[in-house]
Amino acid sequence: MSDAADKTLPLNDWHVARGVRMVPFAGYAMPIQYEGIMAEHKWTRESAGLFDVSHMGQLVIAGEGAEKALETLLPADLSILKEGRLRYSLLLTEDGGIIDDLMVTRRGDHFYMVVNGATKEGDIAHMADKLPPNVVLDHMKEQALLALQGPKAVEALSRLAPGVEQLSFMQGGAFQLGGLTAWISRSGYTGEDGFEISVPATQVTGIADLIASQPEVKPIGLGARDSLRLEAGLPLYGHDLDTTTTPIEADLGFAISKRRRGEGGFPGWHRIIQEIENGAIRRRVGLAVEGRQPVREGAMVVDAEGNEVGKVTSGGFSPILEAPIAMAYVPAALAEEGAAISVAQRGKIFQAKVVPMPFVPHRYHRKGA
Amino acid sequence: MSLYFTKEHEWIRIEGDTATVGITDFAQGQLGDIVFVEVPQAGTQVTQGGDAAVVESVKAASDVYAPVSGEVVEGNAALEADPSLVNSDPEGEGWFFKLRLSDNSQLEGLMGADEYKAFVDSQ
Numbered sequence: 001m002s003d004a005a006d007k008t009l010p011l012n013d014w015h016v017a018r019g020v021r022m023v024p025f026a027g028y029a030m031p032i033q034y035e036g037i038m039a040e041h042k043w044t045r046e047s048a049g050l051f052d053v054s055h056m057g058q059l060v061i062a063g064e065g066a067e068k069a070l071e072t073l074l075p076a077d078l079s080i081l082k083e084g085r086l087r088y089s090l091l092l093t094e095d096g097g098i099i100d101d102l103m104v105t106r107r108g109d110h111f112y113m114v115v116n117g118a119t120k121e122g123d124i125a126h127m128a129d130k131l132p133p134n135v136v137l138d139h140m141k142e143q144a145l146l147a148l149q150g151p152k153a154v155e156a157l158s159r160l161a162p163g164v165e166q167l168s169f170m171q172g173g174a175f176q177l178g179g180l181t182a183w184i185s186r187s188g189y190t191g192e193d194g195f196e197i198s199v200p201a202t203q204v205t206g207i208a209d210l211i212a213s214q215p216e217v218k219p220i221g222l223g224a225r226d227s228l229r230l231e232a233g234l235p236l237y238g239h240d241l242d243t244t245t246t247p248i249e250a251d252l253g254f255a256i257s258k259r260r261r262g263e264g265g266f267p268g269w270h271r272i273i274q275e276i277e278n279g280a281i282r283r284r285v286g287l288a289v290e291g292r293q294p295v296r297e298g299a300m301v302v303d304a305e306g307n308e309v310g311k312v313t314s315g316g317f318s319p320i321l322e323a324p325i326a327m328a329y330v331p332a333a334l335a336e337e338g339a340a341i342s343v344a345q346r347g348k349i350f351q352a353k354v355v356p357m358p359f360v361p362h363r364y365h366r367k368g369a
Numbered sequence: 370m371s372l373y374f375t376k377e378h379e380w381i382r383i384e385g386d387t388a389t390v391g392i393t394d395f396a397q398g399q400l401g402d403i404v405f406v407e408v409p410q411a412g413t414q415v416t417q418g419g420d421a422a423v424v425e426s427v428k429a430a431s432d433v434y435a436p437v438s439g440e441v442v443e444g445n446a447a448l449e450a451d452p453s454l455v456n457s458d459p460e461g462e463g464w465f466f467k468l469r470l471s472d473n474s475q476l477e478g479l480m481g482a483d484e485y486k487a488f489v490d491s492q
Binding site: 015033036037038039041223226292293294296303317319324346 | 401402404405407423425427428430449452471
């Protein structure tokens with residue numbers, strides 16, 4: 001079924017043994033769906049879904065001056081990032097375009113970074129080129145990555161790895177899980193409470209078996225991963241973000257830390273600070289589409305005369321809202337909540353409205369919140 | 370009554386000069402959860418191999434081609450309200466449209482049930 005040219009991930013045989021359909025994604029054969037996208041999506045929102053995200057790049061950046069060196073590449077304030085805390089950040093081009101979006105964690109004497117699978121090789125080359133010689137970057141190819149997402153993820157995982165229930169959103173630590181030490185963080189990309197679990201690739205099959213055998217848990221494919229992150233309003237690199245979009249256009253201003261806004265010292269600062277002050281000419285917004293037919297990535301946002309003024313970058317059918325939803329870049333004047341948007345797709349005009357994201361509320365576990 | 374299939378995974382049931390068209394169980398399984406179907410209106414002329422209907426799953430949109438030429442006499446209005454009929458009963462309640470055949474000889478190039486089963490198994 002899968003292209004022979006696709007590389008396989010550590011859990012490949014585990015997926016195949018479960019009769020799952022494999023498709024090429026980010027250069028790997030990956031499971032698209034188990035029992036069906038709709039059922040898997042709803043299961044994740046109601047219980048807990050186990051995702052294989054081993055295609056993502058897990059990196060360690062270490063060495064004297066790693067913090068300062070990383071700050072020359074990322075707009076994050078790493079000086080206030082506490083031990084075991086995660087931060088969403090961006091690799092940026094000199095003119096403020098997004099090379100990748102990522103999670104960075106302070107972990108003892110080094111930083112642990114998770115980057116997108118399709119972009120990891122480019123990210124590594126970019127960072128290796130920019131980091132000083134005394135800062136080393138290690139691509140941990142020997143680690144697999146799982147995500148357990150959903151309101152019952154904490155119930156299932158704390159049974160296997162006691163203590164994980166103490167983590168709050170965007171916090172991680174080392175825990176005993178199935179007889180080995182796993183790095184577990186309370187994070188994910190579905191909008192639900194949940195965890196990401198880094199374990200040695202040689203032992204991930206046993207860990208996946210252990211987690212999937214919990215009554216709350218079912219394995220979930222890429223298809224539902226995409227519909228879940230879309231409902232959560234979370235952008236997907238290569239679709240909603242790329243080197244032609246800036247963080248402010250992409251509505252990711254929160255990733256530009258306060259100190260860094262003032263001080264700069266990261267790629268694209270001049271453009272980004274100008275857009276923070278004056279606004280970007282276009283913005284990524286959420287769209288609620290009338291009717292039942294989805295608009296998809298690539299559909300055009302058009303004005304009254306039919307001229308292209310923007311584009312849809314992600315779109316699909318929301319299993320929770322039972323309605324089509326989309327993300328699009330629209331001119332700033334149309335980026336306000338309630339603005340009427342017309343979308344052209346395959347010769348047909350669709351009516352839509354700008355709505356706040358997330359489309360489905362986040363349910364992260366924030367302490368004291 | 371006779372039943373034909375295409376390599377695009379449509380079925381065609383012939384009763385007199387009327388053909389009922391839908392997608393096969395294999396096709397619905399490949400598409401996954403169907404959330405929207407657009408069927409042609411009565412009176413539409415369709416050409417063998419040309420666009421006739423649109424089917425959208427959570428993930429993707431697909432065209433359904435007319436397996437034979439003719440004039441559409443009815444689109445399945447039930448699919449507008451409940452597109453999941455295509456998943457639950459693809460070769461029954463989940464039919465797409467009926468047309469009046471303009472050229473019966475076009476049926477000759479289509480597959481029978483056994484031939485289609487062999488074709489699917491080879492996929």
